[in-house]
Amino acid sequence: MNYVSYVRLQAQAQPQAVAVRRGEETWTYEELLDDVKRAANVLANHGIDHGDIVALALPNSYEFVVGTLAGLAREAMIAPINPEYREGEFGHILPEASPDTVLTTQNVASRIRDHTPAETTWLTVDGGVNCIDFHDEISKASADYFVPKTKDDVRALLLYTSGTTGYPKGAVHTHDTVIAVSDACAISYELTAGDRFLAAMPAYHCTGMSIITATLKSGGTVVLTNGWDPEATLTATDRYDINLFSGVPTMFQDWLRVDDGSYDLDAMHTAVIGGSDVTVDLIERSEALLGCPVLNGYGMTETFIAGIWEDRHRERRLPSVGQIEDPLIDASIVDPETGEEQSPGEPGELRLRGRPLLEEYYRRPEQTDEAFTDGWFHTGDIAERDADNFLYILDRMDDTIICGGHNVYPREVETTIEELNGIDRAVVVGRDDDRKGQKPVAVVYRTDEDVSPSAIQNHCLESLAAYKHPRDIHFVDEFPLNDVGKVDREALREQV
Structure with missing residues (x-):
């Protein structure tokens, strides 16, 4: 099924509910679906079809959400890219991705055009020379568009890793992965219709993208922020009665540093921390600040953030990221040299198998083959489990x-x-x-x-x-x- 079909269902069920907010601007599900259909027709008019690649180099914005959903509705593969990259970083990713269309700003377009094929279509949110104005195109396009009945294995996302262990690699994920992980997030986070999720993580990052897909599939509101500003995001959490937040440890540390006790954070019911080193002290202080569980978890770009997460209704053993009992994904800890499974208390490489795993590293068959053994993905992370299968992440093998x-x-x-x-x-x-x-x-x-x-x-x-x-x-x-x-x-x- 095409992921966008779930957004269409929300537009039918609650057309006037707010789907996206950025500052004081809001867009309902009805307005979002209308813009997505128009944008899908814009892409169709420029030749975008099944299997093509649409790159987005935009900050967290309504246009990012519309562009992503429109591309998915065309059965294209969405490649979100950090708009703050320098030319050399774009020069590594764009020639490999070879996008058919790029949606960006005129400033970024002027810097990166030489890294794409000559026939690439350039859509910008703010006009510019030799670029097509995205807003102007949408305003003229028809809203008559049928979201296809997409097969589960159709490619949806091309997510580039952060490159902490070398050059970024593109992880390919299908519509089935996007739907499965969105559902898993909703269950774990207790995310329901009407909930407001603060989307402060960059939308081009797997966590930021999953916040968007999980929230919209659940009928909630994606509250976009303009970059990371701890005081501004605390103010937004207070002002808009934010219910959920997911971020890296530095974000929680920033909140603890700037909080002066004046913010009303009572609406928050779930926070999620991960993506870097997490301490028990940071979790406990963050829970005291927010007045809600701060769930520790493990995931990665190659699993579209799915992995091992804490269950708020079960025993927790911090700093464990949870028990190895997730029906969505299997986990095993092995000796990286022999592949033999390690006993409780013995560190080894964490390997994963299951529905959320990447289909491949894009255009990198050798690295894809090296990353898998008998269906198990090599995470490159050192971990251990205790006798009750609680998982503890120790380090990167490379570190x-x-x-x-x-x-x-x-x-x-x-x-x-x-x-x-x-x-x-x-x-x-x-x-x-x-x-x-x-x-x-x-x-x-x-x-x-x-x-x-x-x-x-x-x-x-x-x-x-x-x-x-x-x-x-x-x-x-x-x-x-x-x-x-x-x-x-x-x-x-x-x-x-």
């Missing part, structure tokens, strides 16, 4: 530090450092060493300047095996972040 033949998992050392009073955040990376191969180095943000390097090292030596303790401590005022708020470990490695 593991090999010191004198011993594996050092940075997250274990980081958590130990963060136990100290006066430490807000720690990130541990490896530095090349002639004798040991690598040595752990800690980069620390402290709230108490009396905390010394020796105090941190002594605490680690008391709590961990000696080979795990950081040999050097670097204090910073802020961490370098990538475009979705994750700590840029590669930048830190270069700094130390």
